[in-house]
Amino acid sequence: NAGVMQNPRHLVRRRGQEARLRCSPMKGHSHVYWYRQLPEEGLKFMVYLQKENIIDESGMPKERFSAEFPKEGPSILRIQQVVRGDSAAYFCASSPPSKTEKLFFGSGTQLSVL
Amino acid sequence: KNQVEQSPQSLIILEGKNCTLQCNYTVSPFSNLRWYKQDTGRGPVSLTIMTFSENTKSNGRYTATLDADTKQSSLHITASQLSDSASYICVAASGGSYIPTFGRGTSLIVHP
Numbered sequence: 001n002a003g004v005m006q007n008p009r010h011l012v013r014r015r016g017q018e019a020r021l022r023c024s025p026m027k028g029h030s031h032v033y034w035y036r037q038l039p040e041e042g043l044k045f046m047v048y049l050q051k052e053n054i055i056d057e058s059g060m061p062k063e064r065f066s067a068e069f070p071k072e073g074p075s076i077l078r079i080q081q082v083v084r085g086d087s088a089a090y091f092c093a094s095s096p097p098s099k100t101e102k103l104f105f106g107s108g109t110q111l112s113v114l
Numbered sequence: 115k116n117q118v119e120q121s122p123q124s125l126i127i128l129e130g131k132n133c134t135l136q137c138n139y140t141v142s143p144f145s146n147l148r149w150y151k152q153d154t155g156r157g158p159v160s161l162t163i164m165t166f167s168e169n170t171k172s173n174g175r176y177t178a179t180l181d182a183d184t185k186q187s188s189l190h191i192t193a194s195q196l197s198d199s200a201s202y203i204c205v206a207a208s209g210g211s212y213i214p215t216f217g218r219g220t221s222l223i224v225h226p
Contacts, residue, residue: 004157031212033213035216040221041218042203042216042217042218042219043158043203043216043219045213045216048212048213055212056212056213091157091158093157102148102160102163103158103160103205103214105157105158105159106157107155107156107157108155108156108157110155
């Protein structure tokens with residue numbers, strides 16, 4: 001049973017370009033979370049999705065950021081018109097459909113904006 | 115508002131020594147508390163889970179405690195190894211939400 005898969009592992013973008021980060025949850029997991037982590041900082045919640053639904057996006061900036069978790073395929077975190085401040089590690093986690101199950105994290109995508 | 119506070123922010127110890135990391139939480143209604151270990155450049159991995167009725171739980175050299183009355187938890191690491199160098203994150207889950215509350219983590223460095 002493969003773990004949570006994130007790709008790419010590293011992503012370099014120039015200011016103004018788009019970044020698309022992918023996350024394939026563990027088999028059988030229908031809940032996906034996205035977190036952002038700056039160097040020497042803790043994980044910041046961005047968005048929580050279930051299949052085809054955004055349940056909580058309270059941690060995601062209102063502009064330029066969007067997320068989806070389609071019926072088929074991976075979850076996508078999309079950042080439009082990236083700025084240098086978007087440079088960070090973005091982690092995806094998945095869990096079974098329960099409020100108290102542990103989260104299984106991917107290895108993250110390190111986004112660098114030049 | 116749900117909150118998790120961890121201390122110390124960072125800790126440096128010598129290999130072989132013991133250490134204890136602290137976590138104070140305010141989560142309602144409380145369901146469980148997990149400690150995660152995050153190695154540099156990797157995603158966090160769950161070490162242990164504590165529920166309301168549990169006071170102590172061990173996982174190898176890691177021992178977690180929970181005091182539900184004072185809303186405090188600790189993670190004790192015995193006979194530290196170089197591979198213990200990582201960030202340790204306290205995460206409290208509420209029965210009323212799918213979004214667990216994360217602490218900022220304690221950065222542990224174990225020196226030879």
